[in-house]
Amino acid sequence: MMQTKIIVQNLKCGGCANTISKNLITLEDISDINVNPEESSVAFRYTHESSLQSVEEKLKHLGYPVIGDANTYLNKAKSFISCATGKMNQ
Template sequence: MKTEKITIANLKCGGCETTIKKALLKIEGVNSVKIDHEKDTVNVIYDDNVDREKITNKLHSLGYPEAT
């Protein structure tokens, strides 16, 4: 099990949180998603067989790229 804290761009409201949470939980192996829109972070707990890049690619496709 891995835990990842990803800082993203464009996180504006509760609707954004719901969209992200629903999409990430559809990825097989993702167990938990918690979002802090004040800090623009997504905390994801996922199985070892899930590639982090799959999560960040999904965020990017939703319009929430990883902040650099």
């Protein structure tokens, strides 16, 4: 099992972290998810290299592209929705 930490864009608060955690836990092969808004980081364990790609795609879909990826207006808009959803479900 491998562990990694990735830095993402648009991660600002506990609402964002809540949405990210709830969505990543649904992915197969992903465990020990730790989202840190202060560091804009998402740490997790996985066993297959393809799982890392799945996480990055899911994060981008939610509006939190990995640092280095284009942060479009669409990503920012999605992150606001994900953030609001996370706040309502806390």
